[in-house]
Amino acid sequence: MSKILVIAEHDGVMLNPSTAKTVSCASKIDGAEIDVVVFASSAKEIAGQAAALQSVTRVLTVERQENEHAVAAVLAPQIVVLCEGYSHVFGPSTTFGRDLMPQVAALLGVNQISDIMSVLSSHSFKRPVYAGNAILTVEAPVDQIVVATVRTASYAASGTGNSAPVSTTNVDAELPTHTRFVDLQSGATDRPDLQTANKVVSGGRALGSSENFEIIYKLADKLGAGVGASRAAVDAGYVPNEMQVGQTGKIIAPDLYIAIGISGAIQHLTGIKDAGTIVAINKDEEAPIFEVADIGLAGDLFSIVPELTDAL
Amino acid sequence: MEKILVGLKRVVDYNVRVRVKSDGSGVETDGVKMSINPFDEIALEEALRMKERGDASEVIVVSIGATEAQQQLRTGLAMGADRAILIESSGELDPLRVARIFKALVDREDADLVLLGKQAIDDDNNQMGQMLAAIWGRPQATFASRIELNGNTARVTREVDAGLETNEIDLPGVITVDLRLNEPRYVKLPDIMKAKKKPMDVIPLAELDVEGGPAIRELTYEAPATRERGIMVDDVAGLVAALKDRGLI
Numbered sequence: 001m002s003k004i005l006v007i008a009e010h011d012g013v014m015l016n017p018s019t020a021k022t023v024s025c026a027s028k029i030d031g032a033e034i035d036v037v038v039f040a041s042s043a044k045e046i047a048g049q050a051a052a053l054q055s056v057t058r059v060l061t062v063e064r065q066e067n068e069h070a071v072a073a074v075l076a077p078q079i080v081v082l083c084e085g086y087s088h089v090f091g092p093s094t095t096f097g098r099d100l101m102p103q104v105a106a107l108l109g110v111n112q113i114s115d116i117m118s119v120l121s122s123h124s125f126k127r128p129v130y131a132g133n134a135i136l137t138v139e140a141p142v143d144q145i146v147v148a149t150v151r152t153a154s155y156a157a158s159g160t161g162n163s164a165p166v167s168t169t170n171v172d173a174e175l176p177t178h179t180r181f182v183d184l185q186s187g188a189t190d191r192p193d194l195q196t197a198n199k200v201v202s203g204g205r206a207l208g209s210s211e212n213f214e215i216i217y218k219l220a221d222k223l224g225a226g227v228g229a230s231r232a233a234v235d236a237g238y239v240p241n242e243m244q245v246g247q248t249g250k251i252i253a254p255d256l257y258i259a260i261g262i263s264g265a266i267q268h269l270t271g272i273k274d275a276g277t278i279v280a281i282n283k284d285e286e287a288p289i290f291e292v293a294d295i296g297l298a299g300d301l302f303s304i305v306p307e308l309t310d311a312l
Numbered sequence: 313m314e315k316i317l318v319g320l321k322r323v324v325d326y327n328v329r330v331r332v333k334s335d336g337s338g339v340e341t342d343g344v345k346m347s348i349n350p351f352d353e354i355a356l357e358e359a360l361r362m363k364e365r366g367d368a369s370e371v372i373v374v375s376i377g378a379t380e381a382q383q384q385l386r387t388g389l390a391m392g393a394d395r396a397i398l399i400e401s402s403g404e405l406d407p408l409r410v411a412r413i414f415k416a417l418v419d420r421e422d423a424d425l426v427l428l429g430k431q432a433i434d435d436d437n438n439q440m441g442q443m444l445a446a447i448w449g450r451p452q453a454t455f456a457s458r459i460e461l462n463g464n465t466a467r468v469t470r471e472v473d474a475g476l477e478t479n480e481i482d483l484p485g486v487i488t489v490d491l492r493l494n495e496p497r498y499v500k501l502p503d504i505m506k507a508k509k510k511p512m513d514v515i516p517l518a519e520l521d522v523e524g525g526p527a528i529r530e531l532t533y534e535a536p537a538t539r540e541r542g543i544m545v546d547d548v549a550g551l552v553a554a555l556k557d558r559g560l561i
Contacts, residue, residue: 011474071479072442072445072452073446076446094473095472096472098442099442099454100442102442103442103446103452104446105439106408106411106442106447107446109408111407111408111528112439113528114436114438114439128436128536129435130324130433131330131436132536133535134339134534135533135534136530136531136532137530137531138528139528140528141527141528176451178451179451179481180479181477182467182478182479184474184475184476184477184478187475199560235492241471241475241476242474242476248490256555256560273539277558277560279551279555290541290544294543295542295544295554295555296543296545297545297548308552311548311552312552
């Protein structure tokens with residue numbers, strides 16, 4: 001039987017939705033018993049949110065001052081102690097999990113499986129390589145612990161309504177002080193989170209300036225959508241980096257994705273190919289984005305977008 | 313700071329449209345253009361700028377793989393690295409083994425900083441730098457978009473999902489870089505000529521005596537499911553109708 005430890009991602013207050021998606025992936029393994037561990041300085045609220053997730057057997061909390069911010073070099077040695085007796089350790093393939101999980105694997109002396117997009121069996125998985133241009137089936141040795149990250153866009157969040165037991169654990173591990181959190185500059189807004197929003201509106205370089213991006217925000221607000229951008233728009237400085245959608249930014253799977261003034265570079269398409277419906281609005285009828293769009297509209301975005309906003 | 317080690321991986325050029333082989337054994341690499349992994353090029357550029365500012369005295373580029381990787385190391389030397397090391401190996405190497413090879417080189421060279429791309433664009437693993445930091449027992453700062461050296465510490469701004477996070481790390485350590493850290497320089501012809509005279513050590517992998525981790529077996533490669541081209545609408549009214557049809561608004 002598989003016993004899976006899922007590392008919770010959170011910001012100190014709220015459980016990140018990536019955790020529910022990682023649990024959902026873990027639950028695809030037959031007969032899996034899934035525990036979630038929360039490392040925090042104060043874990044009670046977050047643990048409560050994790051305990052509500054379907055498929056979770058129990059929630060462990062490790063409360064230490066050093067766990068206030070997620071520092072990989074601090075968390076990894078604690079996970080190594082805690083994962084004794086587990087067959088799998090999973091984390092989300094977000095910047096949190098990608099930073100942390102390879103450290104866990106290396107300390108355990110095993111290789112890691114990155115970006116699980118499909119579970120074939122307890123030790124066999126599919127993952128994207130070459131920016132999603134190829135899908136690779138891999139098999140981990142059965143006599144070793146499996147350390148993996150989960151491509152969150154491939155999984156719906158595990159439902160809530162569960163009330164798994166929560167217990168506090170002490171972990172005896174020596175923690176380094178060589179890495180210190182200084183600050184986090186976050187462009188947090190009231191809009192839905194890009195990675196979990198059901199609807200996303202993205203703008204590209206054709207917007208021309210950060211002032212012009214205003215029309216994207218207006219449309220998004222009318223739809224109740226999150227806002228993203230192409231790499232070109234981020235590199236041009238129209239919007240901050242955390243809004244970037246694509247292989248080197250965020251990989252998302254909303255029900256509705258509206259790409260505005262985005263030509264559709266491969267690396268951008270990699271980030272949206274699991275979206276339900278893709279709408280493209282672009283001046284250039286030959287733009288590659290139309291090759292993958294379910295609904296295309298060729299024309300001037302500066303007249304189309306305000307008109308669309310008014311029509312909704 | 314004395315020495316910076318920079319990893320340069322030879323990968324299929326980022327402009328190449330990758331195709332899966334019909335027998336599922338891998339992707340087509342015959343006659344395909346190979347280049348330095350783009351993230352690694354950014355790492356090298358940053359190391360060279362550190363040296364030019366007087367923050368480091370030597371930049372060493374390292375590659376692990378087939379003899380052909382010497383081409384990428386020569387490019388690195390032409391960009392301005394002082395010398396190159398190729399750990400020659402014909403077979404596929406797992407990330408943990410690559411990390412252990414880097415650890416052996418860090419010890420041999422007594423390196424102060426290892427600068428790496430955040431991931432290679434072929435296997436997209438995003439593991440090696442973190443693994444190296446873990447087995448070295450030294451700090452890591454991943455996804456760097458800004459690096460400020462202050463003597464024995466570095467302040468690194470990291471591109472994380474929530475925004476820009478700044479960490480301070482003690483040196484020596486490992487920093488993996490993201491796209492927006494810098495724009496790598498172009499190589500000029502005279503530099504290519506000069507690079508031919510720069511030293512390149514070729515060390516057979518067997519000489520290092522580094523074991524790999526338990527292998528993750530690669531079973532098959534397949535092409536991803538493709539999306540079908542949909543419909544074109546003529547105007548906003550058509551778009552709104554199509555969205556309503558699908559129950560999206």
